[in-house]
Amino acid sequence: MQRNVLEYLEQIVKRLPDKTAYADEKTEMTFAQVSQNALAIGTFLREKGLYKQPVVVFMGKHPRTIAAFFGVVYAGCYYVPIDEEMPSHRIELIFKSLDPGAVICDSLTAAALGKFGYQGQSYLYDEMICTPVREDLISRVRDRQIDTDPIYIVFTSGSTGIPKGVVACHRSVIDYIENLSSVLGFNEDTVFGNQTPLYVDACLKELYPTLKFGATTYFIPKELFMFPLKLVEYLNDKKINTICWVVSALTIISSFGTFDRLVPKYLKTIAFGSEVFPIKQFNLWRKNLPEARFVNLYGPTEATGMSCYYEVDREFEPGEMIPIGRPFSNTDILLLDENNREASFGEPGEICIRGTPLTLGYYKDFERTGEAFVQNPLNNCYPELIYRTGDIGRYNERGELEFISRKDNQIKHMGHRIELGEIELAANMHMKVNTACCIFDGSSKKIVLYYVGDAAKAEVAEFLKEKLPRYMVPNVIESLDMMPLTANGKIDRVFLKEKYSKR
């Protein structure tokens, strides 16, 4: 049985040493190069005495960064990806809470490191990879490594403003990668076009299956996501057949009429998630790529990556919702109501996750770990953890799981308990609304609806008055050109709240 993610690398390097594993505009690395660099970095870190501690990888988005990740794992440490794109205040907080053993930089990021108040050791990737590999050091680490040892820490934003470091282990990542791969059907011919940043868990979808199958991942230059036609030209040029993107990256292509000029003709598998896919845009994709598979994914960072999937198997009309379907194999979903009992069929409940893909919790934060990773309330016989996502879901009449809203989107307004998600759902049913997000401004006690779409404000207001009880109709309706998104591709509610309170 596989116990270590590095076994993926060790097996593929024997079979396909000279195939390109990861590539960007300027560089590409074969599996042999990834392996050699990772082993050298692992040796270097061990020689410096680093073991079982976080090592920050502060590098640009290129293939060498991935080799650095695996190098950290070879040393028995855990990698923490940081990117210059992240707000510097956030990076400072991360350094403070981590107290990392070392930082790995590339020549471009080394200079920027000083501004985050980090005083510890930092090493240059290009120098580290010159270290002669010492098999004895590497295998001594491996002998003692178990599958519940951490591999990485990625930071997600906490509601209090202090980021939380989610710690994932070999076991959870292997389980996730195996089940994701069987749902999406990756193989040796898979050519990934990566869109998501390397400092979020989303990139696991490409990084590890590339090793498992001997596939190839291209890191798509970020600026192409501004120029839809160039983006599709790139996809065709690299013969990319598999993408796992946030919805807004997909709609950039469909909403500018790109398909009338050019279709990404090699695409066979399109996975998306983190946001509601506006049906009008989704149908454009499906119409232009009738042979492709479309899969909606759902899951929190705390359960390693994605936990649920739905492969689109029928037509959707504007106003309908693409479900999140059902859990991956070896993952179980509980929908719990306010009394910690299973919600009855069709009733909303908090989505709770049970199973091997649960991560270990939040780094150096037992308190917040204990709030979210809790004893399964349906089991009072032996210890069993579930993760409470804080997301509200329900089963539709077909028995498919649907995502409704965040739990903390529940507000009390004029004596009524209101799920802001229900207002969003109603607004999304309007033909000319693409995306809607509802916030509650506590100081003015107003429900504010932001939406993107061609509908006039008055139209939306009138429509909502028909659909919703009077007390749920937003007090303020504002139209936006585009929804602000977080790094994870979710609607940035904090930004919208601030935008409203600063108006």
Place this chain on the structure above:
Amino acid sequence: MEQLLEILHGLHPEVDFETNDRLIDDRIIDSFDIVSLVSDISETFDVTIPVEEIIPENFNSAKALYSLIERLIEEE
């Protein structure tokens, strides 16, 4: 041109759009801005920017963007 500068300043009040001609090269404008620009321009000038014109050359400076708008108005 005045109207266009106003739209651009709305996005990034701190940028001198009259002289800056590296808006894309220096990553001043991002994909969020492009989406808003295309929609604001179509509203203000009543022209649709076709996808083949959404290219870096047309968005690198206010001047380039304005000449694109003029060209599109003429073609209509």
